[in-house]
Amino acid sequence: MxxxxxxxxxxxxxxxxxxxxxxxxxxxxxPEYEVALALTELAEAYVVKVSARIIIEGSLQSQRVSERLKN
Structure with missing residues (x-):
């Protein structure tokens, strides 16, 4: 982090x-308010994308660790 x-x-x-x-x-x-709204929406979409990738990577790492512990 x-x-x-x-x-x-x-x-x-x-x-x-x-x-x-x-x-x-x-x-x-x-208009300034439209720019602010568009930037907010773009930022939110980016946060969702990055968060999803972090969750997926964490899940994959957890699966790999689990598989190693089984062997």
Missing amino acids: ADGKTSETCRESLSEPFGALIEKAISLGW
Whole structure:
């Protein structure tokens, strides 16, 4: 699991390009609330994708350990 310093560094790294993405969308005529909603939905979908992968990887690792213990 990421520690606070790593998370902060990641946020700092993403802050400028994230802001540029927001500004680009607004400059294309999208209302700020639509941009915020779209970004929230995209972030939520990404969290679900990553979470699912972590769950699957954990399950596979558990199965491998279980199989080793049987042998």
